[in-house]
Amino acid sequence: MAQIHRLTKTATKRIRRNPYNALAAILVMFLTFFVGGLFILVTLASNVIIHYYETRPQITAFLKDDTTTSQVEDIKINVQKIASVTNVKYVSKDEALEIYKERNKNEPALLDFVPADILPASVEVSGNKITDFDNIANSLKSEPQVSKVVYYQEIINALIKITSTVRIVGLIIILFLVLTSITVTLIVIGLNISLHKEEIEIMKLVGATKWYVRTPFLIEGATYGFISAVAAVGSIALVFPFVSPYIEKAFSPIPIFPTDFLVFIYILLAEIALGILIGAFGAWVATRRYLEV
DSSP: HHHHHHHHHHHHHHHOOOOOHHHHHHHHHHHHHHHHHHHHHHHHHHHHHHHHTTTOOOOOEOOOTOHHHHHHHHHHHHTSSTTTEEEEEEEHHHHHHHHHHTTTOHHHHHHTTOOOSSSSEEEEESOOOOGHHHHHHHHHHHHHHEEEEEEEEHHHEEEEEHHHHHHHHHHHHHHHHOOOOOOOOHHHHHHHHTHHHHHHHHHTTOOOOHHHHHHHHHHHHHHHHHHHHHHHHHHHHHHHHHHHHHHHHHTTTOOOOOOOTTHHHHHHHHHHHHHOOOOHHHHHHHHHHHOOO
């Protein structure tokens, strides 16, 4: 423990002696973890949006007025044969009127002279795979008692494309930033190695092992990663309460952001671990490349 304490103290002194080098490494890694944290939140939000549409009646089949109870049951049985269908619900004319009144309770003019007979009965279908919605809709359209099928086709198709694009682009950007962070850490540690050549030579002359000479630089790189991760997640946590209300209002009523603060704790722990790994790896490559021990 005493030796580890001594090595950590040595690494801390070297960081203090070269604050601008350390700041350069920290800022680049900060950008990496800040973008990474935002990407995680965006991914969580997209998953929530997809889940929102997957757990609600996404497809509505309006029935003809002469549809009998047995025909409704046949439609329900046929659509339930599709594996991705999770729920099928029949909505009568009276129930449709109640739903209409609830949705328009703040618009009295829309409620006047709207009897139950004017609204069609329907079958509402929910599925757990957005990609199967076209198949479900086509199955309902083939039913002779179905007059019209409505579902969020444009929204769903756009959502799939946007989500896939964001994830691919986000992963590419993060990968690029990670490689940049490793490269900058390598350069900074390499510069520090050249600045402490005399100190390293003295350590070698007094019998210091390779591990003893290299460890302070590994601790230095890991420290850059730790500080960057904490600063990045801390910045996101500080900005989040001010920005999230506007974003949630735009997506209302979908609660796209996590309400549990533990999510930020998990992100922090994950980024600290990754930061230490990136910093230590960059330092290890630098010592292998520039340190002759």
